[in-house]
Amino acid sequence: MKLPPGMTLLSPDDRSLLLDIADAHGTPTYVYFGRTVEERIRQLRSHLDGLPLRLLYAMKANHAVPMMRTMLEQGLGIDAVSPAELAYALAVGFPADRVFFSANNMTDEEMHYAHGKGVLLNIGELSRLEAFGKAYPGSEVCVRLNGQVGAGHHEHVITAGEKSKFGIPVEQIETIHALARQHDLRIAGLHQHIGSGIMSTETLWKAISVILDASRSFDQLRFINVGGGLGIPYRPGEQPLDMTSFDRLIVAPLKAFIASHPSSNLQIWFEPGRFFTAESGVLLARVNTVKEGTHRTFAGTDSGMNHLVRPAMYGAYHHVVNLTRPDGPERVYDVVGNICESSDFFAKDRAVAELREGDIIGVLDAGAYGMSMTTRYNMRSEPAEIWITQEGSTQIIRDRLTLDQLVEFALGAR
């Protein structure tokens, strides 16, 4: 039986811890429960047990230092998509051979930088593969394929298929081989990532099987990276990814594939972001204003789309709870932010335990693509960030910027 999102996360003790954090550190604040991240890593690993496996973490989901350190301690590698992500992963302590560089539409400068750092490049454009071959003949490289099967929770997060900018179409494999021969490149890996928030194991397998088929014409492969994309349940009652069918439809065929593959040391890589971190995070905000409109009641908070853009960008659902008085009678609200945009909302027409001015709300399952997608729009600071260790102690990751700091930044002084 699946519990609603946040129910496993938010015990009464957790709620009072979150209220204490809001009291001590103010709002808006992101809080991450380290125990949830470790649990999700353990869970995925247990299902992939028996596969020659490497797990990477797609750090774009959330690059808070303790999140990164957890991944490092748990033995994961990193999927980095920009030079700064790469440099930061190395600075956190990831060895270069555990970092995978997947920038799309890479520049020459980025290519030289990443290669110079000793990390493996993942290339998704023929012209870039050619440039890499000319610059570094005899090197290893990974190729990102577009197997023409895309999926995701919203059109904007689908990263394969005929409309997608990502990857080299699988139909162009002969050109990949030709370039590899011409420049003596060793294609050490094949990669794909078909989208994000995928709940269908059938679709995942459909995409994976395309890349497995394609792999048969590559004879120097060390790994096949099947990407991330594993979804999580955001709505109450929504089913999580069906891990029984994951075992049956994905893990078992992958094991059979590996067993029949001529290469004796071929690994399978996965690189989730959301699956590891989304459920660990809560965005705390304070209700500043409760306003009765003519047709709806607005609960206005001190946060907004600048801090969690997913509702505005994708119409994404995040469960909202009243942490201050969780047992009040439910009323229907538009829970909105303080940004000057009409797309600035966390929830619309949503039943929440009655909200009063001063109450603290928790926006749940906000640990992925929350803080990492914040902006300072309207010259408002990013939220503070707090980490709760496995043992339950609290660490400040970062504070909000002060008004003076924001002004200095705008003046160009920072």
Ligand SMILES: Cc1ncc(COP(=O)(O)O)c(C=O)c1O
């Ligand atoms: C190349 C790549 N790998 C992995 C991921 C992680 O996706 P998710 O968070 O859905 O697992 C992304 C997300 O955009 C990505 O672009």
